[in-house]
Amino acid sequence: MARRSDHSREEIQHMAVAAAITILNEQGVTGLSARKVAKSIGYTVGTLYLVFKNLDELLLYVNAATLDELHQAITEEAKIHTDPTLSLKSMALAYLHYAQQNSARWSLLFSHQLPDGQLLPDWFEQKIITVFDGVMKPLQQIQPDVNEQAVLQATRELWSGVHGACDLGLSNKLNMGAEFEIEALIESFVENYLFGFAKV
Amino acid sequence: MARRSDHSREEIQHMAVAAAITILNEQGVTGLSARKVAKSIGYTVGTLYLVFKNLDELLLYVNAATLDELHQAITEEAKIHTDPTLSLKSMALAYLHYAQQNSARWSLLFSHQLPDGQLLPDWFEQKIITVFDGVMKPLQQIQPDVNEQAVLQATRELWSGVHGACDLGLSNKLNMGAEFEIEALIESFVENYLFGFAKV
């Protein structure tokens, strides 16, 4: 059955990543398997292993696509406002909403660890940096005179908080009564943190 | 082979949880399996399912033990300082160090989701509240006049941040250069957030 369909390695890779994303959306992380991905693109498991080293590599590409979407969702929000604080608030909410609407992909992005303690490839790390860069700009506006190293760290401090709130919030580990909601918590968090950041 | 060894249901449960923790420490999350747990306590898989509804229930008890240890590690630190800010800083660092030294158990605690979207049992939620309570006390000292609802939320805002920094930091998703370290980031984060919290 060789060369039946004219799909290059790259085409099959793209098809597999797209199929995996569909399965993740429809059946969650536990619903994903190599055989399901292969079947849904009209190939068998063996072909998947001709094109990816293993499932972890496929998931890495899925996560790369998620990271791109996440970045787009956040930075689109940033453009709307000129005030950096408002910008950061709506970026944080965009992060939350993306996580809520794509919970399986979002949690895969952060729960997936490469085996052996393998490091993430450079092109993937670069994507992470790009996301942080989007958050960094408004912070630089707030504190234009502080050195870049400090803004770089503040970016990570702020975004860790937003991330943590989404993570614990979506998995019901914040023990929030119905009385207040996660959106308000995140907004208040960003406000409080930025007040401290602007103090110097 | 019935009633060979005189272990009650509760004893077998405790043995299984202890065995699971050992396996987690030695072989990580992926190294854990029902058969391994059963074997290491001298029973077969079937017995495990006589005593637990399923593996998820066993993991819930493992996570409960982790949460207890985490609570102890944090609150022990709190007692050392009288200044609430110093208290919260060293609690945050204790959280980080526990996560670093028990990475498998820590990540299981937060990655494990009950199937179907089942809710966490009340006794487990109570444990989460207890951990938050420990963080809440120093916050109340900082702002004694603010209403409890607000302190409750601030507790969750602050701790989400600490949690997020540990989560992203330990999985190398903060893209920190070697130039600065996670400890310093967490300390600075707590400082900045508390400055904002104290502003009112």
Next chain:
DNA sequence: TGCATTAATGAACAGTGTTCACTATTCTTG
């Protein structure tokens, strides 16, 4: 036209969680 190349297959392996008919031991009753 025949042959070398290689895309694609799918059976096989060792593992997973979970179930349940069955066995072997103990407790209870006559």
Next chain:
DNA sequence: CAAGAATAGTGAACACTGTTCATTAATGCA
């Protein structure tokens, strides 16, 4: 004390998982 009821414990079986690799079959080239 013997017979039977109750039940602790077993482990084979099922349907799944990721991964490998000898085999098959379609293609490009000589």
